[in-house]
Amino acid sequence: MLTNTNDPRVKRTRQLLMQAFMELLEQKRNVTSITVQDITSYATVNRSTFYAHFEDKFAFLESWMREKFLEKLKDELPNAALSDIGSLRTLILIVFDFLFCTRPYMTLADRQYEPLFEVAMQKELYDLLFTWLSEQSEPSVSRETVETAARIASWGIFGSALEWSRHPEYRSAEDMAREVLVVVAAGIAPVIGE
Structure with missing residues (x-):
């Protein structure tokens, strides 16, 4: 897991993942239906990038x-x-x-x-x-x-x-x-x- 949350690249990637989740939430209207795969696909990053930032x-x-x-x-x-x-x-x-x-x-x-x-x-x-x-x-x-x-x-x-x-x-x-x-x-x- 990346630990340097002050690194601009880390901030950008986390923001990209969060934004993807928000947009998916607007479309799907609930948390459960959104998978990690949905988030990473929407954010155009791979799953390993997600797991480098978040445990799960x-x-x-x-x-x-x-x-x-x-x-x-x-x-x-x-x-x-x-x-x-x-x-x-x-x-x-x-x-x-x-x-x-x-x-x-x-x-x-x-x-x-x-x-x-x-x-x-x-x-x-x-x-x-x-x-x-x-x-x-x-x-x-x-x-x-x-x-x-x-x-x-x-x-x-x-x-x-x-x-x-x-x-x-x-x-x-x-x-x-x-x-x-x-x-x-x-x-x-x-x-x-x-």
């Missing part, structure tokens, strides 16, 4: 989910970072919207990939929250407490958004996000001293 389809899909989510964060969250409760609200809405937009591509046959996508997104959420809480935490708050707060907040945000995305017709994303924000803000308040 699962690793590819995890990377794809992570990249798409980070792209959305970069596009919609100033500096792709949290700075205050307002940016936390924006983050929550981004997660709700991202899951809503990806749900149509998840058929019953694709349920096997849900845990993979969940872990990838939750990990990115955790990293973002941990970085922000570490910067904002009171000096007396331990690293372990910051880690715990970030873990609880990330799973709370993600879990709420995931459940909502399964039945968005019952409540608006705005209403759900508002309630999630209240709970998450209360949970992190002791860490940031509010």
Whole structure:
């Protein structure tokens, strides 16, 4: 597997594979029906190139989910970072919207990939929250407490958004996000001293 992800050739090839997958996803409308062979043929690279970049389809899909989510964060969250409760609200809405937009591509046959996508997104959420809480935490708050707060907040945000995305017709994303924000803000308040 290629390890130098900063090499422009590696970046180009990975982008080519990701773009091929996105275009196939638009055509086929579900993840399960797209094979590694489909991706490599569409990207006009051979299978060995795919496997030089990704261990298997699962690793590819995890990377794809992570990249798409980070792209959305970069596009919609100033500096792709949290700075205050307002940016936390924006983050929550981004997660709700991202899951809503990806749900149509998840058929019953694709349920096997849900845990993979969940872990990838939750990990990115955790990293973002941990970085922000570490910067904002009171000096007396331990690293372990910051880690715990970030873990609880990330799973709370993600879990709420995931459940909502399964039945968005019952409540608006705005209403759900508002309630999630209240709970998450209360949970992190002791860490940031509010």
